[in-house]
Amino acid sequence: MSQALYIIKIGGNVIDNPAACSRFLSDFAKLDGHKILVHGGGKIATQIAADLQIETQMVEGRRITDKPMLDVVTMVYGGLVNKNLVAQLQASNCNAIGLTGADGGIIRSVKRPVKNIDYGFVGDIEAVNNAQIDALLNSGLVPVIAPLTYSSEGLLLNTNADTMASATAVAMSADYNVNLVYCFEKKGVLSDPEDDDAVISTLNPESYANYKSAGVINKGMIPKLDNAFDALHHGVRNVIICHAHDVLASANGSAGTLITL
């Protein structure tokens, strides 16, 4: 029986809220066993880009990333956000190591080909170096992964954090029983967007399709759920979507929305 591994993804709305973020990090630090944190930070990147008079354009949840925006996201995700998370985890006795996908060659991607839309410096993941990540885990480190990847041409590419988490979970499933947990600012996937307590306890592809066509599940939740189902189809043991405050409860299955096939 393989060992358990928790891959937790934390979104930009939580990172942008210092109290919520520090509560999440102290809970994450308490999670037993092997674990990886994948973080976003889209909201902070948008704010800092605006401060620099750089306009943000999103298409289907993906940021159009020209060169000035690539510089912003590199500084924000790879520097500001990643290193602050690592410092706070270290203070909670969690031996975190901050990495982009380029560090240790852990996540390689290809620059998204231009079809109808030119996304610019955005990466589609090609390979996750699970042996390298495994070596980090086995040396007692907790990888904290920023949403940037590298290409074989030496480009640094902006990459959606939900997809980074799902691709990492799939690759690590070769050696571990992987639990993938998407943490955000709501208690789970909601059946009524106006009611924060209307948490759907279990979501399968059929109920997902129904909620989506009724317009109840929309915006950023669609790519998140597509990544969640993709992970389950490729060997990930468990996928949960829950509030960042419930990360410990989600580990024993008592919070959030369980995604099933």
Ligand SMILES: Nc1ncnc2c1ncn2[C@@H]1O[C@H](COP(=O)(O)OP(=O)(O)O)[C@@H](O)[C@H]1O
């Ligand atoms: N049915 C739903 N239940 C919960 N959230 C939903 C739902 N439909 C759409 N959303 C939206 O999806 C968002 C989460 O996606 P996203 O913004 O990409 O999160 P993150 O930044 O955490 O990755 C929520 O903030 C919410 O506005």
Ligand SMILES: CC(=O)N[C@@H](CCC(=O)OP(=O)(O)O)C(=O)O
């Ligand atoms: C290509 C692309 O869209 N990358 C994302 C990476 C950050 C992210 O995913 O952040 P959240 O999890 O906070 O949304 C972006 O720049 O917004």
